[in-house]
Amino acid sequence: MGSEGGESRSRGHRKKERTRRQLLAAGMRVLAAKGQGLTVSDVVAEADVSNGTFYNYFVDRDELVEALAEHSALSLAAAVAQEQIEDPARRFAVATTRVLEHAAADLTWARVILRLVGRSGSGVDLARYLRENLEEGAALGRFDTGPDDATLDQVAGLIIMTIRRFTEGNAAPDASVQAVRRGLRALGVADDEATRLAAEAAAQ
Amino acid sequence: MGSEGGESRSRGHRKKERTRRQLLAAGMRVLAAKGQGLTVSDVVAEADVSNGTFYNYFVDRDELVEALAEHSALSLAAAVAQEQIEDPARRFAVATTRVLEHAAADLTWARVILRLVGRSGSGVDLARYLRENLEEGAALGRFDTGPDDATLDQVAGLIIMTIRRFTEGNAAPDASVQAVRRGLRALGVADDEATRLAAEAAAQ
DNA sequence: CTCATTATTGACAACTTTCCCATTTTCTGG
DNA sequence: CCAGAAAATGGGAAAGTTGTCAATAATGAG
Numbered sequence: 001m002g003s004e005g006g007e008s009r010s011r012g013h014r015k016k017e018r019t020r021r022q023l024l025a026a027g028m029r030v031l032a033a034k035g036q037g038l039t040v041s042d043v044v045a046e047a048d049v050s051n052g053t054f055y056n057y058f059v060d061r062d063e064l065v066e067a068l069a070e071h072s073a074l075s076l077a078a079a080v081a082q083e084q085i086e087d088p089a090r091r092f093a094v095a096t097t098r099v100l101e102h103a104a105a106d107l108t109w110a111r112v113i114l115r116l117v118g119r120s121g122s123g124v125d126l127a128r129y130l131r132e133n134l135e136e137g138a139a140l141g142r143f144d145t146g147p148d149d150a151t152l153d154q155v156a157g158l159i160i161m162t163i164r165r166f167t168e169g170n171a172a173p174d175a176s177v178q179a180v181r182r183g184l185r186a187l188g189v190a191d192d193e194a195t196r197l198a199a200e201a202a203a204q
Numbered sequence: 205m206g207s208e209g210g211e212s213r214s215r216g217h218r219k220k221e222r223t224r225r226q227l228l229a230a231g232m233r234v235l236a237a238k239g240q241g242l243t244v245s246d247v248v249a250e251a252d253v254s255n256g257t258f259y260n261y262f263v264d265r266d267e268l269v270e271a272l273a274e275h276s277a278l279s280l281a282a283a284v285a286q287e288q289i290e291d292p293a294r295r296f297a298v299a300t301t302r303v304l305e306h307a308a309a310d311l312t313w314a315r316v317i318l319r320l321v322g323r324s325g326s327g328v329d330l331a332r333y334l335r336e337n338l339e340e341g342a343a344l345g346r347f348d349t350g351p352d353d354a355t356l357d358q359v360a361g362l363i364i365m366t367i368r369r370f371t372e373g374n375a376a377p378d379a380s381v382q383a384v385r386r387g388l389r390a391l392g393v394a395d396d397e398a399t400r401l402a403a404e405a406a407a408q
Numbered sequence: 409c410t411c412a413t414t415a416t417t418g419a420c421a422a423c424t425t426t427c428c429c430a431t432t433t434t435c436t437g438g
Numbered sequence: 439c440c441a442g443a444a445a446a447t448g449g450g451a452a453a454g455t456t457g458t459c460a461a462t463a464a465t466g467a468g
Contacts, residue, residue, distance in 0.1 A: 016415060016465085039455065050417045055457060115322035117364070118315070120371060149369065150362075150382040154390070157361020158354075164321060165353065178354040186358070186390065220433070220447065244424065254449045259425065 020057050022047045024071070027064050035108045036115070038065070062115070066122050069112040076102060077129045088137030089189050093180050093201035095129070096159060100176040103163045110167050117160055127156055137187065144188030155183050177202050224261045226251045228275070231268050239312045240269070266319070270326050273316040280306060281333045292341035293393050297384050297405035299333070300363060304380040307367045314371050321364055331360060341391065348392025359387050381406050 026047035030038045040061050044054050058064045076098055085091040103110035116122045134147035134155075145151050162179040165171040172178070177198045184194035230251035234242045244265050248258050262268045280302055289295040307314035320326045338351035338359075349355050366383040369375040376382070381402045388398035 019415080040457085041455065051456085052418070052458080053416055056415065060457075061455090111322070111324075117368065118319035118322045120315075149374075149376055149379065150366075150386050153365035153369065153383065154358065154362045154386055157363070157365040158358045159361070160321070160364065161357035161361040162354075165357065167324060172353055175353065178352075179357065182354050182358050223447080243422085245422085255424090256426085256428095256450065257448050260447060263425095265424070 019047075019049060019053065022049065023054065023057055023064065024067065027068050031065070031068055031108065031112075036065070036111050040064075062119060065112055066116055066119065069109065069116060070122075070125060072109060073099075073113070073126055081129075088133055088140060088142050089184060089187070089193075090197055090201070092133050092137070092187070093184060093197040094204070095133070096180050096183055097176055097198075097201040097204075099159065100162055100166075100179060104166045104171070104176065107167055110163050114160065114164055114167060127152060130156060134187070142189075151186070154186050158183055158186070223251075223253060223257065226253065227258065227261055227268065228271065231272050235269070235272055235312070240315055242269070244268075266323065269316055270320055270323060273313065273320060274326065274329065276313065277303070277317065277330055281330075285333075292337055292344060292346050293388060293391070293397075294401055294405070296337050296341070296391070297388060297401040298408070299337070300384050300387055301380055301402075301405040301408075303363065304366055304370075304383060308370045308375070308380065311371055314367050318364065318368055318371060331356060334360060338391065346393075355391070358390050362387055362390070 023043060027038070027043050030042045030046050034042065038061075040051065040054050043064065044051050054064075058067070077095065080091065080095040080098060083091075083094070085094060103113065116126075131147050131152060134143065134145075134151065137143040138146045158179055162171070162175055165175055180198040180201060181194045184197060185191060189197070227247060230247050231242070234246045234250055238246065242265075244255070244258055247268065248255050258268075262271070281299065284295065284299040284302060287295075287298070289298060307317065320330075335351050335356060338347065338349075338355060341347040342350045362383055366375070366379055369379055384402040384405060385398045388401060389395060393401070
């Protein structure tokens with residue numbers, strides 16, 4: 001997760017971390033083709049390595065899926081970070097809108113994210129961006145609540161459940177906007193401003 | 205899922221649904237003994253039916269686990285319903301507290317509930333209790349918001365994420381109380397009253 | 409070139425899930 | 439109440455997956 005392979009060649013002969021990239025790339029292709037029902041057999045065939053090799057890089061099948069989801073979620077977060085949005089409330093609105101729209105557009109991705117919830121140890125980095133955002137918003141007095149566990153849970157839970165609604169096919173047309181508005185409200189942003197920010201973020 | 209055996213004898217005599225009960229009962233015993241790592245082989249051996257028979261009743265292993273979790277969650281909900289608590293706000297506080305305390309005390313159960321989130325079609329009946337409660341609270345003017353999707357998601361999400369914190373072992377000692385307080389606040393209950401109700405429910 | 413280290417392999421055992429067919433159960437019309 | 443048809447169920451073998459392991463190959467430092 002956190003430790004990318006950069007320093008691993010400190011002494012040993014780890015040139016073959018290329019295999020990991022092969023597996024991830026193959027995993028991406030198989031996931032696109034077969035959805036959440038991908039098998040290790042598929043991936044190793046696509047990556048042209050043997051079965052046992054897979055388990056040198058991932059403890060089990062789910063860890064690959066998790067890595068793929070995390071990669072794609074992080075690039076989403078990075079894209080928002082690059083926009084240099086000053087106001088934490090607006091940044092929250094934009095980032096959340098992006099995530100929800102991405103989920104709505106790619107249900108396979110949405111299902112993978114949901115499975116991450118039921119998996120131990122994962123999702124840590126995903127919540128990090130949210131937490132940082134809340135910290136900054138609280139520091140600037142933009143939100144009326146600190147980044148305590150309960151606030152984080154409330155907002156993250158709302159996002160998760162909205163994504164779930166997409167996968168179940170029973171999301172209202174304005175589900176994303178409503179969720180963003182609710183999220184802002186939970187953080188202490190006034191109702192009219194929350195409504196405005198949510199609408200703006202959706203309009204981009 | 206939703207259709208328990210009740211109406212099946214309305215017309216036809218489906219007596220062989222007894223096998224399903226055998227499997228569920230066996231599943232319950234195996235789950236208690238081996239935790240989430242139960243295998244279909246274990247269950248069919250315990251239920252004394254053959255391997256293939258299992259798949260006449262459940263599409264896969266997870267569906268059995270899901271059915272077991274749902275059953276136990278519903279009995280929790282039914283227990284609260286029997287207490288005839290008048291005030292919807294107080295009923296919400298008690299029910300939510302029960303669920304969270306149960307999750308904290310039985311991490312295997314908690315993990316299974318979390319896995320339900322990532323599974324399609326599940327959790328419908330669980331959300332029903334919550335929805336009914338919110339409907340009544342809104343009708344009585346006890347909550348300031350109707351039982352719309354976003355409200356439901358916000359509250360359900362908070363509960364889910366709090367359960368997740370238990371399984372991850374990083375829940376604050378007062379996580380349950382805080383979650384209940386937050387839930388009530390999200391429904392429009394005033395802060396001081398939410399705090400009081402949450403504390404009362406925890407004290408029982 | 410040699411050798412310790414590390415990656416890769418393929419076989420395997422344990423499971424899961426599918427398949428097909430014999431039996432049993434349910435339904436229907438005399 | 440009774441055939442006999444239609445549908446559901448049970449059984450067990452076959453097919454497919456997962457994760458492990460001992461053996462083998464590849465790699466790069468010295």
